[in-house]
């Protein structure tokens with residue numbers, strides 16, 4: 316089943332035409348029909364490339380939240396061997412919004428953390444739409460302790476609208492849990508890598524993303540407040556979410572420019588939801604490469620470098636200038652002509 | 666250190682008090698609606714004499730409360746890039762900043778000073794809700810980071826008085842990054858075994874509670890202060906029900922184990938000083954006779 320986003324409506328029309336034509340053609344070998352079909356397919360492909368190379372921050376927000384986008388558990392299923400989920404914070408409860416466990420990736424054992432939004436009504440309810448309570452963050456801290464004890468790197472798949480705003484969550488110290496989780500991440504003597512795979516929603520995302528390396532998928536967003544929340548506070552009008560998404564600078568490119576993230580994982584044509592296996596494979600590729608870089612780094616340096624990185628955020632910040640925007644535009648033109656990479660899963664899972 | 670030190674002497678404090686001394690003589694208590702004499706409110710550090718309600722306290726007043734009449738140094742942190750996102754909502758961020766600076770006379774939401782709380786030397790960082798809702802941006806982050814290094818260099822404790830609606834949205838992701846940034850700075854203080862105390866004033870929510878506001882060695886809160894991660898309005902919208910009375914109040918947090926004590930302003934300096942003396946293992950208010958007795962009866966502690 317395909318789900319079209321609002322801005323994909325023109326594409327939906329063409330793809331509908333294509334489907335209708337395919338049915339008409341059936342077994343017929345009429346060459347002019349076939350040619351017309353190819354022309355339409357080519358047109359759809361070009362339109363898709365065009366749309367996705369020029370997504371506005373608000374469109375990216377929709378893509379980042381796309382229900383068919385690969386989620387934390389999809390990455391784990393494809394990339395990890397022997398993944399063993401672990402549960403509970405040993406204090407109060409198990410929080411299904413945060414997935415935690417140990418597994419093997421490219422031969423090395425590691426700890427995996429991530430927010431899971433769920434893929435249908437039932438699983439969304441179970442995972443609380445990826446919005447964690449204090450228990451989730453305390454479980455994450457438990458995992459960080461484990462990782463450090465057994466010298467295992469940590470990989471976080473970040474995908475949440477934010478921490479859950481509820482009575483129980485507040486009662487049990489939502490803010491304290493997030494603060495401690497960030498604090499624990501910073502002092503870790505093992506390497507940690509975070510990838511924002513969809514939505515990086517404020518402190519609830521950051522709790523598992525204060526990492527040595529932070530990456531974002533091309534159409535993921537990472538923001539201090541959701542565009543909707545920002546709009547209702549600063550514009551006093553939730554309908555201004557589009558303007559807020561523009562002003563907040565939430566795209567992967569923006570964050571790379573601002574020095575907040577270390578790199579971007581390019582998504583397949585039409586976004587991660589149109590090439591799920593491909594996207595996951597590309598992320599796996601990156602993780603393997605990045606993890607290797609920490610192989611001979613001392614535990615003390617891992618923690619010190621991580622802290623220095625975050626301590627510098629706010630001191631030497633580039634101001635968003637017109638020159639920056641021009642450079643980016645030029646880069647973009649270069650990109651659209653470049654072919655999309657694809658690597659099979661087999662090469663990753665030795 | 667690129668601090669510019671300005672010694673603020675009690676006598677010239679009047680200069681900074683434009684804001685806290687409005688023309689009218691009376692003020693209505695927002696809690697009990699009693700008419701209060703401004704002159705009395707100043708003496709009581711903005712605590713209602715009728716019902717004990719704690720009103721907003723400007724940083725200069727806060728320093729007067731904590732440091733008494735002794736002099737203190739105000740610290741000027743290095744400037745940070747202003748408006749990196751060129752942010753504009755209904756107004757330009759630059760204009761909002763300018764207005765906030767004019768209104769408060771401060772550079773940004775956090776003011777840092779170095780003085781003595783009842784003879785215990787301490788660096789105190791005060792967050793001012795009047796400055797754009799006390800929001801945490803790069804400048805406030807810088808003030809805290811510098812405050813921490815000031816404390817660490819002088820080997821004195823740090824007290825942060827929080828009051829903030831959270832991150833400064835006009836600085837986008839860079840304001841969110843002040844959470845790990847301030848936490849990273851505080852780890853240095855912890856490694857130096859220097860006490861870090863938090864005094865939570867009304868209101869403290871969002872990013873501030875999700876970082877330096879909730880990792881103190883001791884959490885003290887002001888009576889009636891609203892403290893929480895999500896604001897009450899957001900929670901009500903999410904769960905679609907009215908919140909219980911007193912939810913997220915200082916007293917409620919005390920009941921739920923998130924703060925150590927709720928202390929009215931009049932008692933704050935003494936308790937803070939006592940805690941700091943104990944953590945620093947200094948002798949407090951004990952009579953000489955009792956100290957001597959203690960010395961003869963027990964072996965002296967080995968440390969220090």
Ligand SMILES: [Zn+2]
Nearest residue numbers: 694697713716
């Ligand atoms: Zn009153």
